[in-house]
Amino acid sequence: MAWDRNQMEARAARELQDGTYVNLGIGPFPTEGEIDADLINAGKQTVTALPHSAFFDSAQSFAMIRGGKIAMAILGAMEVAENGDLANWMIPGKLVKGMGGAMDLVAGVKRVVVVMDHTNKAGESKVLKACTLPLTGQSVVDRIITNLGVLGVVDGGLKLVELAEGVTDSEIRSATEATIVN
Amino acid sequence: MKKIHDNPASALEGLLFDGMFIAAGGFGLCGIPELLIDAIRGAGTKDLTIASNNCGVDDFGLGVLLKTRQIKKMISSYVGENAEFMRQYLSGELELEFNPQGTLAERMRAGGAGIAGFYTKTGVGTVVAEGKETKAFNGETYVLETGIVADLSIVRHGRPTRPGISSSARRPATSIRRPPPAARSVSPKLRRLCRPAASIPITSTCRASTCIV
Numbered sequence: 001m002a003w004d005r006n007q008m009e010a011r012a013a014r015e016l017q018d019g020t021y022v023n024l025g026i027g028p029f030p031t032e033g034e035i036d037a038d039l040i041n042a043g044k045q046t047v048t049a050l051p052h053s054a055f056f057d058s059a060q061s062f063a064m065i066r067g068g069k070i071a072m073a074i075l076g077a078m079e080v081a082e083n084g085d086l087a088n089w090m091i092p093g094k095l096v097k098g099m100g101g102a103m104d105l106v107a108g109v110k111r112v113v114v115v116m117d118h119t120n121k122a123g124e125s126k127v128l129k130a131c132t133l134p135l136t137g138q139s140v141v142d143r144i145i146t147n148l149g150v151l152g153v154v155d156g157g158l159k160l161v162e163l164a165e166g167v168t169d170s171e172i173r174s175a176t177e178a179t180i181v182n
Numbered sequence: 183m184k185k186i187h188d189n190p191a192s193a194l195e196g197l198l199f200d201g202m203f204i205a206a207g208g209f210g211l212c213g214i215p216e217l218l219i220d221a222i223r224g225a226g227t228k229d230l231t232i233a234s235n236n237c238g239v240d241d242f243g244l245g246v247l248l249k250t251r252q253i254k255k256m257i258s259s260y261v262g263e264n265a266e267f268m269r270q271y272l273s274g275e276l277e278l279e280f281n282p283q284g285t286l287a288e289r290m291r292a293g294g295a296g297i298a299g300f301y302t303k304t305g306v307g308t309v310v311a312e313g314k315e316t317k318a319f320n321g322e323t324y325v326l327e328t329g330i331v332a333d334l335s336i337v338r339h340g341r342p343t344r345p346g347i348s349s350s351a352r353r354p355a356t357s358i359r360r361p362p363p364a365a366r367s368v369s370p371k372l373r374r375l376c377r378p379a380a381s382i383p384i385t386s387t388c389r390a391s392t393c394i395v
């Protein structure tokens with residue numbers, strides 16, 4: 001009944017296409033003997049580099065992102081609205097750590113895919129008519145993958161693309177506050 | 183002018199003043215000019231405005247300057263690793279300006295390249311764009327951001343091979359390496375390089391911290 005984390009990730013991986021540039025991690029985690037404190041990923045974990053890795057500085061990295069050279073970014077979210085608005089960086093008074101590169105990513109990449117739970121810990125929908133939290137970007141999300149299925153952002157609202165294993169049509173609709181057009 | 187110094191304090195001599203604006207390179211605890219930060223702590227310079235992607239952790243990196251209350255304002259993209267930072271910010275002791283990471287990198291690059299302002303889509307429609315000018319290009323809205331020009335840029339760098347020449351760090355990808363151009367008085371002649379004074383156990387390698395004025 002519904003997808004677990006691994007299944008959600010596997011479904012997200014199906015959004016990738018051969019030969020495109022995507023924003024993800026950079027390499028496998030190091031073994032004890034391989035650790036280089038100066039080589040970390042965006043989450044500040046130590047990683048290793050594959051032999052064909054390219055290195056470039058942050059200004060160039062974000063130039064690629066803003067300049068539309070990256071095909072897709074996969075991100076988590078607190079809220080997604082039916083017009084594609086995304087809120088995933090701040091909860092006023094509770095979580096005020098900063099946006100990092102999230103705003104640049106959603107403003108620049110060609111396709112934004114959100115992977116998140118369909119409802120929050122209180123059982124409330126995270127797929128809303130309008131975001132209540134401070135936005136990361138306006139009308140940026142293209143696709144939402146949750147434990148209940150897949151929704152696409154289209155004119156007028158969201159389109160139901162796929163149901164997760166064992167999830168019914170009415171189940172996903174009752175967990176979604178946003179308008180589903182089909 | 184002496185270009186290579188044996189210790190960070192000597193390299194910073196005459197450059198520090200209360201209320202100054204410093205741009206610091208690095209990402210997280212990686213590629214940060216830890217020896218120069220420590221020398222600034224030792225000098226006691228205060229009311230600092232610092233632009234850097236992060237603010238270290240409580241006991242390392244820029245976090246040590248928070249502890250000594252030397253920082254008045256941070257311009258950063260993410261400060262989640264530092265509990266003292268949150269405490270000072272929420273109590274009103276510390277000013278904070280969030281910049282999206284790419285905007286901060288470009289502000290440093292642009293300021294160093296003599297570009298006073300630039301338009302980006304990043305942050306349009308969010309709190310980042312509030313109070314800022316916007317302009318439409320090809321039917322899309324962009325927000326105006328300004329170039330950063332600091333009084334001093336501090337960067338972690340590879341060991342210098344000879345005066346005026348420094349080897350690039352092997353892993354530039356993990357740091358915002360643009361602070362060097364963003365300092366007000368950048369000139370190759372004024373570049374000062376430090377040899378490491380001591381080994382810092384927390385990192386597996388010890389590299390020279392470069393102070394580029």
